[in-house]
Amino acid sequence: MLLYSAPMPAPNPRRVRIFLAEKGVTVPIRDLSLRDGDHKKPEFVAINPMGQAPTLLLDDGRALTESVSICRYFESLHPEPPLFGVDAYNAAEIDVWLRRVEFRLQRALGLVWQHTHPFTAHLVKPQYKEFGETQRKAALAYMRELDTALADREWLDGRAYTIADIVLLSCIDFGLFIGVTPPEDLRALGAWHQRATTRPSSKA
Amino acid sequence: MLLYSAPMPAPNPRRVRIFLAEKGVTVPIRDLSLRDGDHKKPEFVAINPMGQAPTLLLDDGRALTESVSICRYFESLHPEPPLFGVDAYNAAEIDVWLRRVEFRLQRALGLVWQHTHPFTAHLVKPQYKEFGETQRKAALAYMRELDTALADREWLDGRAYTIADIVLLSCIDFGLFIGVTPPEDLRALGAWHQRATTRPSSKA
Numbered sequence: 001m002l003l004y005s006a007p008m009p010a011p012n013p014r015r016v017r018i019f020l021a022e023k024g025v026t027v028p029i030r031d032l033s034l035r036d037g038d039h040k041k042p043e044f045v046a047i048n049p050m051g052q053a054p055t056l057l058l059d060d061g062r063a064l065t066e067s068v069s070i071c072r073y074f075e076s077l078h079p080e081p082p083l084f085g086v087d088a089y090n091a092a093e094i095d096v097w098l099r100r101v102e103f104r105l106q107r108a109l110g111l112v113w114q115h116t117h118p119f120t121a122h123l124v125k126p127q128y129k130e131f132g133e134t135q136r137k138a139a140l141a142y143m144r145e146l147d148t149a150l151a152d153r154e155w156l157d158g159r160a161y162t163i164a165d166i167v168l169l170s171c172i173d174f175g176l177f178i179g180v181t182p183p184e185d186l187r188a189l190g191a192w193h194q195r196a197t198t199r200p201s202s203k204a
Numbered sequence: 205m206l207l208y209s210a211p212m213p214a215p216n217p218r219r220v221r222i223f224l225a226e227k228g229v230t231v232p233i234r235d236l237s238l239r240d241g242d243h244k245k246p247e248f249v250a251i252n253p254m255g256q257a258p259t260l261l262l263d264d265g266r267a268l269t270e271s272v273s274i275c276r277y278f279e280s281l282h283p284e285p286p287l288f289g290v291d292a293y294n295a296a297e298i299d300v301w302l303r304r305v306e307f308r309l310q311r312a313l314g315l316v317w318q319h320t321h322p323f324t325a326h327l328v329k330p331q332y333k334e335f336g337e338t339q340r341k342a343a344l345a346y347m348r349e350l351d352t353a354l355a356d357r358e359w360l361d362g363r364a365y366t367i368a369d370i371v372l373l374s375c376i377d378f379g380l381f382i383g384v385t386p387p388e389d390l391r392a393l394g395a396w397h398q399r400a401t402t403r404p405s406s407k408a
Contacts (some may be wrong), residue, residue, distance in 0.1 A: 066304075
């Protein structure tokens with residue numbers, strides 16, 4: 001198999017790299033340069049018509065897309081250590097965190113990026129800047145909720161580092177890149193970010 | 205256990221009811237009236253602080269939220285028939301569909317609902333109507349992509365009715381409720397909708 005990835009600050013390919021590092025699994029990786037438009041070139045679009053990284057090309061020619069779906073696939077192939085939960089309840093609980101982080105934080109950050117950031121101004125026409133600013137507030141409000149949740153626990157599910165933490169790390173760092181910085185008084189979230197960043201997998 | 209649900213047109217509680225009907229599993233259900241604000245009343249907020257349906261209250265007092273996470277929990281308890289996939293690749297592929305439907309169609313429909321619909325005008329202040337209209341176009345464009353994908357298959361994964369179809373059904377019907385109607389020339393999507401609606405589970 002071959003994993004098409006893209007370097008930082010792209011948040012989605014990074015999730016798969018962190019996931020594989022936590023599993024201790026090595027997969028051949030080919031980096032696409034999003035700046036050079038590698039993901040829109042015919043040879044890559046032939047593999048993934050949506051032109052997105054990450055994409056996992058299997059040996060039989062089938063391709064999987066979507067960061068978390070690719071991680072679920074690797075979880076089936078390499079169950080240890082479990083990063084999607086250890087039993088029915090824990091798996092559901094981790095999925096709840098994953099969905100909240102994606103539907104609330106990632107969605108809001110994506111809209112800030114698309115509608116307020118100078119880097120995307122040539123792609124998103126028109127940008128609805130006033131609307132985008134409301135999403136900055138929404139992202140910061142959700143960071144505050146996360147801070148409350150993390151006050152009594154090391155990782156989101158209260159048990160271990162999981163896919164939900166990996167996705168949150170990718171979102172917080174993407175937020176830093178686009179200028180949506182967690183306020184310093186969110187100490188539990190800040191300590192969580194420090195712990196997640198200290199793991200060797202964060203450099204993958 | 206007790207499933208807190210809410211009647212049509214609420215799309216998320218409906219997913220869990222359809223899922224249970226497909227499994228042939230019966231769970232005690234208590235309907236909340238969203239119009240009467242049952243989901244924001246103290247006795248319910250004590251169970252789910254986010255005040256959302258569906259919520260699954262377990263016998264030990266723990267509560268699970270998020271429609272798809274609750275479905276994953278029931279998939280673990282009652283594996284047959286499999287609605288999240290039959291093997292590693294199929295499970296990942298269904299997850300890809302699920303994510304596309306939620307991130308592209310559901311997200312766009314939610315923004316149309318929040319920013320253009322008279323029903324939400326007293327809740328979403330201000331509504332960014334011009335932005336909302338761009339999301340109506342995005343929803344219709346994604347319906348067109350789904351139509352192309354469904355041209356050669358009965359269900360999204362090409363194998364069986366799954367959680368991805370259940371979520372898509374809830375989205376299409378929510379779109380109809382808010383006035384985002386699939387164009388008639390999307391015949392494969394229309395035929396899919398007919399097939400999904402004909403299943404007895406759609407009435408659950």
